[in-house]
Amino acid sequence: MAERRKCKHCHKSFSPRPQNPDQQYCSEPDCQRARKRIWQQRKLLADADYHANQRAAQSIWQKKNPDYWSKYRQRNPVYVERNRANQRDRNHYRNWQDKGRSAIAKMDSSISESSIIPGRYQLRRIDSGRIAKMDALIVEINLFSSG
Ligand SMILES: [Zn+2]
Known part of the structure; x- marks a missing residue:
């Protein structure tokens, strides 16, 4: 007998497709839209984290090396x-x-x-x-x- 689980969006039980055993949303259009929306939000958050990390790393580096450019000019x-x-x-x-x-x-x-x-x-x-x-x-x- 096929496994039944509860959809994360509509909370009705459904059978995950065999090709997608990790399926967490049923195949209702509303639930698929909800799945996509959440995926996009996660991606945006991940990207924002990534950019924030880049900026933070950059500013940490600059704080650690405040006179990099003046030293560079002295060395060169x-x-x-x-x-x-x-x-x-x-x-x-x-x-x-x-x-x-x-x-x-x-x-x-x-x-x-x-x-x-x-x-x-x-x-x-x-x-x-x-x-x-x-x-x-x-x-x-x-x-x-x-x-
Ligand atoms: Zn659903």
């Missing part, structure tokens, strides 16, 4: 210097680009305003740039005639 001066140098290069390049653009704009306007005798020219900045070092990079532009 090359890393720090490289970062600084990269930033310097980026700033430098941006300044250079800006100055180059304005120099080209000035050149264009002066060419259209006056007729330039074909030949070799050296362009010098008239206004004093904010960064004097940059001048050598962009001020000296040689123009060659098309001839």
Whole structure:
């Protein structure tokens, strides 16, 4: 005789399916929905626990290693210097680009305003740039005639 047990949802007795000997809910749609709902709640709780554990572990680690990054930077001066140098290069390049653009704009306007005798020219900045070092990079532009 088949085993009978009580459904966890409707509390009526039912026979577990042979392919699911651990069945705890009968096959009524309501009871199956209840089973799924509880399964999802458990899963959400498990996930929440998992994320909470991850966060807790992270913050415990940070409390145990509060100066990890400052020590890392002390141990790796090359890393720090490289970062600084990269930033310097980026700033430098941006300044250079800006100055180059304005120099080209000035050149264009002066060419259209006056007729330039074909030949070799050296362009010098008239206004004093904010960064004097940059001048050598962009001020000296040689123009060659098309001839
Ligand atoms: Zn049931």
